[in-house]
Amino acid sequence: MVKITKILNNGAVVTENSQRKEIIVLGKGIAYNKKVGDLIDSKKIYKIFTPFSGKQKKLLLDTIHETDPIYFQISQKIVDRLKHEENIELVDSVYITLTDHLATSVERGKKGMFLVNQFKWELKNYYSKEYSYGLWALKLLKNQFNIDFPEDEACFIAVHIISGEMGNDIGDFQKSIDFIKSVTKIVRYYFNIDIDYQSLSYNRFAVHLKFFWKGMMYDRKSRNFGDLSEEILKVIKNSDIESYQCALKIKDYIEDKYNYKLNNEEIMYLAIHINKIVSDNRR
Incomplete structure (x- = not known):
């Protein structure tokens, strides 16, 4: 069981790990009807952010406060599938940036605004595996939001996967x-x-x-x-x-x-x- 030290929203809380260092944990509805000091079921946690830099912490907190938890859950599905099928571990930072990207893309998609990816050919041919997972992610978005995204969006998602896979900046x-x-x-x-x-x-x-x-x-x-x-x-x-x-x-x-x-x-x-x-x- 995990004791809450701060509630960020219904799906995110601040707590401490066994070394008494601050961590942020996410889980569907884990903070619902809870208050500081209450315990939450660790089985409900699907993502833990361990000690990180101040810059990354601020980005994470801003994303949590401004983003619907459904985007974190979709990101987690993408990350989990990569881990289970390809044994690929993505760095935590990409989880944040991917979540933010998905939220922004859906907001644009609802308005019929879609971006063109200038590396579409390169991604399909040089990074075909990551691109295929990008296409799969579009199906998740289609099922959740009923938006038909073009293949270019799969490429943008693939770029985030590549960056997380290689542990490097998107640049x-x-x-x-x-x-x-x-x-x-x-x-x-x-x-x-x-x-x-x-x-x-x-x-x-x-x-x-x-x-x-x-x-x-x-x-x-x-x-x-x-x-x-x-x-x-x-x-x-x-x-x-x-x-x-x-x-x-x-x-x-x-x-x-x-x-x-x-x-x-x-x-x-x-x-x-x-x-x-x-x-x-x-x-």
Whole structure:
């Protein structure tokens, strides 16, 4: 059981965790007919915000005060499905920004005002998984508010998912798109092929690049230099010299653009993905 220290609304209260640090918990109707000092059933809680920065706390409190709890519940459904089906944990900040975005989108949608997403093509092809969850989220909005949103809205939701998935600010999204686009372009021009962006092999390549970019930008210290990469790299060089040479082109681009030196294991995985894309294309 949780003791209430402050009531924010019927679905949100302030309390303390086991370390006696302030936390904010959300749950459908958890504060209904309750007062400060009362206990609430922990089984009713669907989201806990643990200690966070002052800026994030203010944003969360503002969102709670100004937003219908139904938007928090829809956000939670999206987050829960990603966790259960894809084992993806989104950072808490995206839960707040996604909730606010959904509320704003519905208000616009009720007036027939829909925004165009300039990254629609990139999202559908480079982040197809996140885009598919964006489409699913539109069904939730349709069922709740009877509004038919265009695919562009699925793209906006996908951007929030991507930002939460990678733990970065939404502003980093375009940078990751530019990175994937540039690397894909190197492969296209090197082999002079038209890539099937809907293929499984390309989807895996895009996912690899997505997480490679995150590691390159934010997690360089935890790189694994791979004790097996040297021998496997020799096999790749001998069996598929073209894919290996293309991987080296990408290596040079990344070193020049991002001042990041790829290790053998990273070159190896690039070559493997490139080989699969090219093989599928030739078939």
